[in-house]
Amino acid sequence: MSKFFPQPKTIKINFDVELIAFQCQDTVVQLASIPPGATFELHRHPESQIGMQIAGRLEFNLNGKKEVLEPLQQVYVAGSNVLHGSINYFQETALAFDVKRITNFEEAEEAFLKVSPTQEKFTGFDCQSVVGSWFEIVITKIPPKGIIPIRQSASETMGIVLNGQLAIAIQEEQQQLKYGSVYYAPADVVYGGYNSSDETVSLIEILIKPRSLVSVKNTFSKTALTAS
Numbered sequence: 001m002s003k004f005f006p007q008p009k010t011i012k013i014n015f016d017v018e019l020i021a022f023q024c025q026d027t028v029v030q031l032a033s034i035p036p037g038a039t040f041e042l043h044r045h046p047e048s049q050i051g052m053q054i055a056g057r058l059e060f061n062l063n064g065k066k067e068v069l070e071p072l073q074q075v076y077v078a079g080s081n082v083l084h085g086s087i088n089y090f091q092e093t094a095l096a097f098d099v100k101r102i103t104n105f106e107e108a109e110e111a112f113l114k115v116s117p118t119q120e121k122f123t124g125f126d127c128q129s130v131v132g133s134w135f136e137i138v139i140t141k142i143p144p145k146g147i148i149p150i151r152q153s154a155s156e157t158m159g160i161v162l163n164g165q166l167a168i169a170i171q172e173e174q175q176q177l178k179y180g181s182v183y184y185a186p187a188d189v190v191y192g193g194y195n196s197s198d199e200t201v202s203l204i205e206i207l208i209k210p211r212s213l214v215s216v217k218n219t220f221s222k223t224a225l226t227a228s
Contacts (some may be wrong), residue, residue: 006024048102141199147195161178
């Protein structure tokens with residue numbers, strides 16, 4: 001089993017919703033398909049959690065503050081043991097991802113962060129990004145035949161391909177990825193990618209800031225695969 005290309009585990013939330021979960025060392029990445037009318041009841045857990053809509057809309061409730069999440073426009077940030085939940089009031093199925101990790105970050109953070117346009121620093125490709133206390137999310141459009149140069153990041157990096165296929169190489173391993181798969185590049189491990197197709201591929205990368213840059217009071221613990 002590859003730690004760079006983790007295998008999915010299906011988690012049944014309720015009658016309507018299943019999650020596809022990927023264990024990436026201390027972090028869990030989850031993909032969800034949320035049909036109209038489906039509800040995630042308010043709940044809390046020790047892990048901090050962030051998330052974003054990929055398609056469709058969702059009303060998110062974060063400790064009583066509600067906001068309609070639009071595709072690739074906002075990130076919600078739920079700290080440890082903060083109540084959160086959501087409802088799909090809309091007529092289309094929503095696709096979303098979330099990321100869970102023990103952080104023990106003590107400073108308060110905005111509940112909803114806006115995504116801003118920018119350029120990917122290694123390639124110059126158009127992208128959007130948002131930076132939080134312990135994470136950064138970058139959404140990059142990789143043009144046909146576009147190359148993600150070989151790099152070695154100080155951050156742990158997880159990637160989700162939103163459309164088409166993208167070849168990702170991490171150290172000696174390589175896979176063609178599409179939506180429904182995740183890659184995981186640990187800090188300081190060499191990786192890169194290539195879009196061999198004739199369509200632009202959108203890639204979400206979640207970067208976990210190095211521990212030296214994040215205020216922590218305990219050692220990170222292993223996050224179990226649990227419901228969102």
